[in-house]
Amino acid sequence: MTEIRMLSTSGILGYGYAEESLRIGMERKPHAIGADGGSTDPGPHYLGAGTSFCSRLSVKRDLKLMLLAAMAAKIPCIIGTSGGAGGEPHLQDTAALVREIAREEQLSFRMALIHSETDKATLIEAVNAGRMRALAKLPPLDAATINRAERIVAMMGPEPIARALDGGAQVILCGRSSDPAQWAAVAIRGGIPPAVAWYAGKMLECGAEPSVPKEPDCLLVTLRDDHLICEPPNPIRRCTPLSVSNFALHENASPIHHTEPGGMLDTSDVVFEAVSDRAVKVSGMTWVPAATYTVKLEGVERAGYRAISICGTRDPVLISQIDSYLETHRNKVAMKAADFGVPPSAYRMGLRVYGRDGVMAGWEPTPKPMGHELGFVVEVVADTQDIANAVLAMARTSMLHADFPGRLCKEGNMAFPFSPSDIALGPQYRFSVFHTMAVDDPCAPFPIEYETV
Known part of the structure; x- marks a missing residue:
């Protein structure tokens, strides 16, 4: 039976994790280590402004430990949605940080940057070809909306990441990616069926969140042909059937049908079993391939300029x-x-x-x-x-x-708690593009750039 082990360090790169958790997790000899780097949860500002919602100091700490561990073990280190939003500025800032760490620690490796910020002319062409569909009750996408957008990213599935692994990359920095995609890529490429691979990705995308007590930390998932096992390396945490099944509801419109690039993960018949007081086995998931492969687009436009003041009365x-x-x-x-x-x-x-x-x-x-x-x-x-x-x-x-x-x-x-009382926040952004785009090639919107660091 095929077995793949993967270690996620935290829910978001820069949130932090216990160094001891990383050490224990690496003792289990994972085949890949990584972390998701971003989310739309903090709102549209970071995509529009091209900035990260995590500090450079905290991201560098997390990334340095991961790179050192990955190079010592000779396994891939994969970062999803680099820089918080996955646009070109975010990807380049993360790449610069990796190069800086490599210089300081005398590391050498092959790195892949997978770009996801999408050319507007290509998107307008897709609109004209009828390959766009609106999400979140937005109106149909048109050229005017695309041209107004400050930045638009496409969300990659596992295929570009698997291609970068095939290209010999030891460190992979993704632009905007589906949160589970980096994990699904490693697993599917290693011979694990898509259903188990995608479910494992859902568990790993937020680090130790499927465990208790909840706090940013590491999670190890072991995948086999028909099931997976979730276990936190940190001995103060444990996975239980309740904690894992509760996390399985995370960020899904449906509790049992999870739409991903290329298909749908069906968890209608999933079974959660405690295999120890700290580990949970999950089985029974199925994968339904989509008739048409689509990628999600996320874009923001400037909505004005903002200023705020905070005060109170008693x-x-x-x-x-x-x-x-x-x-x-x-x-x-x-x-x-x-x-x-x-x-x-x-x-x-x-x-x-x-x-x-x-x-x-x-x-x-x-x-x-x-x-x-x-x-x-x-x-x-x-x-x-x-x-x-x-x-x-x-x-x-x-x-x-x-x-x-x-x-x-x-x-x-x-009563005003701050001086100055008036705080100018600069440009305000709003989401204007939440649409899917049908593609013939899942890798086409995501060019890969290789370099030796």
Whole structure:
């Protein structure tokens, strides 16, 4: 029976993991080591700005330990969705970090960069050929939306990663990739059936999350022809049937049907069995190939420029009439902005009220749960940063000094925890492309570049 062992260090490169967990995991002689490097969870900003949501310092620490372990064991080290979002800036920044570590540690290896930022002309051609389908209730993709986008990435499946392994790469940095794809690539290439390979990828994509207690750390998965076994190397953690089955629901629209590039993982008949007090065997999954191979596209466009201010009040008289106070506040800001020649169409102002409905907003099921203090995040998004800053300054002044019935305070109504009180956040982005593109060749959108480091 074929056996493949793979070690995932954490859910996101840069989240950290116990060095001892890595040492114990490497003693099990895995065939590959890796980590997912990104996600859409932090929102559209990082894809648009070309920056990472993890610090360079933490990513370098995690990556250095992984590279040293992989080179010593002569196994591949694979990073999915490099740099947090998988665009070209993210891929290049991660590659620069790898080269820096190699120089400092005197390492030498063959590295593959798999690009996923997609040429706009190619995408428009695909639109015209009818090969696009909208996701997330978005409208059909058109040339105007593509051209407005700051950056668009395609999400690779396992095929480009397997091709890079075939090309002799010891370190593989992926642009945007399906979270389980890097693991499925190693397993399928090693002879494991797709169903087991993809399920293992689902377990490994977030490191030790299928174990308890939950914390960023390593996970070892052993795959055989008809099952897999999940076990955390760290002795303080353990996988249980409940923890593994609970994690299997992670980020899926359906609890049993998981759509991936090239097909669907069906977990209707999966069985979870404890093989020890720390390890769980999973079996019974099936793989249904898709009639047409599609890749997901993710793109963002600039929606304006943002500025925020954070403040709070503990005044019971003000809190008792907060709705009317905020309505008056909105009207005053609109009038002041108009006096300065800023029409309502040039900006949007938002107010989050923490202590009432700041988290759930209109979905808050508990009517008016007022505390003894309220916190406010005042947000302005405008066509330019100057307009956003100007309107926010008006909003901050109004929040601070506006009068209200029964007011006893003759100075400021709000407490500001920070100086400066007004924080310019720069460009704001929104997701504009969440579509799938049918392709004839799963590797075609993902060119591979090799180098000797």
